[in-house]
Amino acid sequence: MKKIDVTEAIFASKHAQGLTWEAIADAVGMSDVWTTSACLGMNSCPEDVAEKLVSFLNLPEGAKSVLMEYPTKTWQETIPQDPLIYRLYEIVGVYGPTLKEVIQEKFGDGIMSAIDFSMKVEKEENPKGDRVILTLNGKFLPYASW
Amino acid sequence: MKKIDVTEAIFASKHAQGLTWEAIADAVGMSDVWTTSACLGMNSCPEDVAEKLVSFLNLPEGAKSVLMEYPTKTWQETIPQDPLIYRLYEIVGVYGPTLKEVIQEKFGDGIMSAIDFSMKVEKEENPKGDRVILTLNGKFLPYASW
Amino acid sequence: MKKIDVTEAIFASKHAQGLTWEAIADAVGMSDVWTTSACLGMNSCPEDVAEKLVSFLNLPEGAKSVLMEYPTKTWQETIPQDPLIYRLYEIVGVYGPTLKEVIQEKFGDGIMSAIDFSMKVEKEENPKGDRVILTLNGKFLPYASW
Amino acid sequence: MKKIDVTEAIFASKHAQGLTWEAIADAVGMSDVWTTSACLGMNSCPEDVAEKLVSFLNLPEGAKSVLMEYPTKTWQETIPQDPLIYRLYEIVGVYGPTLKEVIQEKFGDGIMSAIDFSMKVEKEENPKGDRVILTLNGKFLPYASW
Amino acid sequence: MKKIDVTEAIFASKHAQGLTWEAIADAVGMSDVWTTSACLGMNSCPEDVAEKLVSFLNLPEGAKSVLMEYPTKTWQETIPQDPLIYRLYEIVGVYGPTLKEVIQEKFGDGIMSAIDFSMKVEKEENPKGDRVILTLNGKFLPYASW
Amino acid sequence: MKKIDVTEAIFASKHAQGLTWEAIADAVGMSDVWTTSACLGMNSCPEDVAEKLVSFLNLPEGAKSVLMEYPTKTWQETIPQDPLIYRLYEIVGVYGPTLKEVIQEKFGDGIMSAIDFSMKVEKEENPKGDRVILTLNGKFLPYASW
Amino acid sequence: MKKIDVTEAIFASKHAQGLTWEAIADAVGMSDVWTTSACLGMNSCPEDVAEKLVSFLNLPEGAKSVLMEYPTKTWQETIPQDPLIYRLYEIVGVYGPTLKEVIQEKFGDGIMSAIDFSMKVEKEENPKGDRVILTLNGKFLPYASW
């Protein structure tokens, strides 16, 4: 069994039981973004989370250890095509140098970690059209000199 | 005069006067992210903002109309290389399908606009290392069917 | 069952019954372009449309929920090769900057949405050779400043 | 003098006189899309149009013959980056196979010409947000067999 | 059954019966280049040709309608690798701008159609080494202005 | 002086004197395709041809030896963009495997040389639209075995 | 049966009998480089060589005609990755323009054929480390002018 097999089992179970990612996240006591990411095979689960996922979703034997494996994180399209994902890529392209200016002005020479990192998605209701609020939270890492 | 020339004039003035992007943003009454982006030539200024920028930074004649021009938004590297910007690209790669799942679960079939959109950068002080809080705020656009 | 399986079932049924896309579109009460797109797996169907499609084309059980799934929109060739599709790509290449000039002159700084969007194909009979009339209709989205 | 030099002279004159593409098009008796395209160096002008352009915009000597030259049509980005142009590319990617199905159902095996071709941009006022109406009109060319 | 399956059936039949493309072309009353192309799945057959192909090559049921389908024309290598095909690509690279100069001098601003198009291969015997004579015949299409 | 400088001098002289490639070719006693190619810097001239070119076009001193230099043949776009040249690329893509089948059936395992090679462009008048006749003539080279 | 199947049968037989490429080459009376290339499916065998290969390696029925087929020569990596092959690519990159200078100085304007071509690998024993001697032997082809 590989990560992709467990992901398919999770989708099947989620669909059969009419669950949302939010419900699954609540059941395992983690956020919806991280839980979804682990279910898609892009993060490894701590043992207790893996156990809860297997139990809540009734996953096949062997799923627990696969969920705990450290994933190789890759993606197919170096330039994303799905419009939802492409818009994020476009934001990185259009605003990348701007963010470098603003972050380094506030923090000094360094980067925002993508490892010591979390993210959340919120919905802001708005009569002109609801808004997606996406918050990235990463540790600032200053460049070493030696 | 082109956008790039105005950007260079802005950097020269900012450096000579020891200004920050935040100070420039305050002077023109806009956010630091948007102001920086306009100064880097990636957004067009409304007339009053262009006037304030020219006046505050003492930019050369002709800068005002250039700041008001609608930019052609392009970037050199389809996969960014600077580590600060690459980390954002990596987040899009690693978490793109996760965000698609979570956003579309909350909002339905559609996308987060990158046009009706704003962004902010905040600093969260933390004894283990300060954290960058990056907030994206975009209108949800549902797909049409016809 | 995945989108691709439903698409193949639709082609089989369409071929067996000698149907046109236009006839299928009429049966479900939508346009031929949108209906074809949904049948090719590039748009999600509202529930009533999915039901009509399943019923009209006698699709297998399970097809309804698959038709309602939100698709991940991707394409194989970043530069299309089939001559019919390549010509559209070529038009974007040759006339892209022209359209940017003309649209932004008429509307201001912003874009034509590809999400709040519809399209139609018409045939104009002409003794020198019939003509394809392709009409794109997208909401204008002005850039935010903040 | 090359096409690019004439384009720059046109932009300078247009800016100095506060002209629109529409006004220039009216002056030379052609559509705004085609006129803009010729001014950007992507189409060659018939002699009378070249003369009117030179005269109306007061272009330098030599511009007339350059406007009449047959351009080499190229573009820099094989995948466009500017959001307005990218959205058109995305439409070709998402709807390309759909358009192939629908056009070939209506016309038979062949393509829409990008050479015997015209295009127009219209503005549809709409209380929910104005809409861009983009109409492509190309001769249908059936594939030969021999 | 798809185009690729019919192509494999054609190769099997051609090999079993020791046929040449020329013999197959003669049997269906078309040229060898076009017939080969249709057998490789890159052109659609008119009904009578499809019938003759099925009958002459004893193809399986269902092949006729597949031969009549309008193909999606794609190729795997954007830069061909097989030396015979690469040499043609190299000729396009080396002589492309030359052909543009010469064709447009003789015909005006426009292109040679690849749709209203035919091609033939002939062998010229020569004591220093036989020569391949490859003739392309395409309708000239002048650019529209509007 | 480099090939590109001589090419520019040739264009200037050709334009000033209102010459065609055909006239230049006649003056030097070579074909129009080859002559144009040499003028664009993609073939080296034999000494007598270089002398005639320099004399007929009144080229600057030093041009003769530059015309005789062996060029490095390169092109900018691995996939051509100008529609006239792209159509040739498309023909190689669509018909490449077909030509391999047909040529190798007539000649055996080998290729058509792109070095021991000539090409011509002819105009066939036709009431439905004139046709471009492009003839490639290359020596067949059989693969060695050893 | 395809070329790849025959190649696998050859590897299996070679391995089972503990043969070297040199022994196989000797058995069929050809060089080891060419024989290996034909066994890997990159050259077509004359009939007598195909017969000897089938007999010596005890290949399955049908292998003979497959070995005689004219291969489509392709490779997966446009920039090779295996270090042994990459070093050859690097030599072409580093020394390509040098070889162009030296070969064209000795032979005139033209190329070394890769079709009328042979190659051999020899081992030169050397106390500081044995050396690979790789000899390429190709017919010089002068460019035509016409």
Place this chain on the structure above:
Amino acid sequence: MKKIDVTEAIFASKHAQGLTWEAIADAVGMSDVWTTSACLGMNSCPEDVAEKLVSFLNLPEGAKSVLMEYPTKTWQETIPQDPLIYRLYEIVGVYGPTLKEVIQEKFGDGIMSAIDFSMKVEKEENPKGDRVILTLNGKFLPYASW
């Protein structure tokens, strides 16, 4: 002064004096391939060779130390385009896996060095057409295990 400037000075001097690479190589006591490579800036000269080059070609002051600099070896086209160089690339593509088989059969697991390496070009006269004999001589390097 950079490598490229010295290369241009060498070409100018070579042309003015009507020298061949062979004559330059003889004057500095090195092979023609290596000497040409050093003159093109792709190898660094030992001090005595640099002195002889400067003296023989009458190069400007400062050239000696530039010739001795260690070059950064790069090339523009990852797939070469000039036909002479492309043929070498094609040989690496077509015969790369063959050479891996043959070299590793003779030498064991390892590679032919491209650093401890030399190369020569010879002309073999032949009534059917002269032949280019290109000999690569590289140290065999076995893979370490540890």
Place this chain on the structure above:
Amino acid sequence: MKKIDVTEAIFASKHAQGLTWEAIADAVGMSDVWTTSACLGMNSCPEDVAEKLVSFLNLPEGAKSVLMEYPTKTWQETIPQDPLIYRLYEIVGVYGPTLKEVIQEKFGDGIMSAIDFSMKVEKEENPKGDRVILTLNGKFLPYASW
């Protein structure tokens, strides 16, 4: 059986027995980096190591000879995506020219071999966060001149 099959058998055995790479390396008397690399199919095993691996991991018959085969070393992503591997790529990009300066200053014109090469990974405990110490050890190879 191919390298990939043996790798999968090794992973299955390693997982079933709860082994680490370090334990496997100790059992075969080689380093953990090299042993892991051989198990992933990127290095060939000497016979005695292959025997120990087969015996220690209880691999299927035939694995020994496969482990001894000389691998074709390739990787899927020319720019790695997994963050752990990408960081190494980034280091090569950011520090490549720096390492060239420093290594060539210490050693002269040449390279660090990637063939006569070893590598080790060590863990340095550190209260601020443990550190990875990665040591590369390669023979210096000076460029030949000839």
Place this chain on the structure above:
Amino acid sequence: MKKIDVTEAIFASKHAQGLTWEAIADAVGMSDVWTTSACLGMNSCPEDVAEKLVSFLNLPEGAKSVLMEYPTKTWQETIPQDPLIYRLYEIVGVYGPTLKEVIQEKFGDGIMSAIDFSMKVEKEENPKGDRVILTLNGKFLPYASW
């Protein structure tokens, strides 16, 4: 003045005074790898280091603040070509997955930082050929879960 100008001034001064990177590093009290990197414009200098560099190398006015600027780190070739740098890329390709296995076995799920990172180059004298010892030292960053 930009980073590239300061780098050129540093090279000029280093060359004129016959300095090594090691001597420059000693003068500013930093390591040779980091110092070289800062001089090549790939790291920002703390103020005191910038002052020492300017003073030791007698750099022009304005260099100090440029050395202190936070660089945008980019590189030209996504696959390096210079053999010294390519070998490092090859090591990442060949050993990347191996290093992921070994590092994550020793440290858990996470990465080696390329930001909180240092590197050194040492020379190991060896009668069979000196060896380059390259040591990378990066903080281990465990993936967050949230």
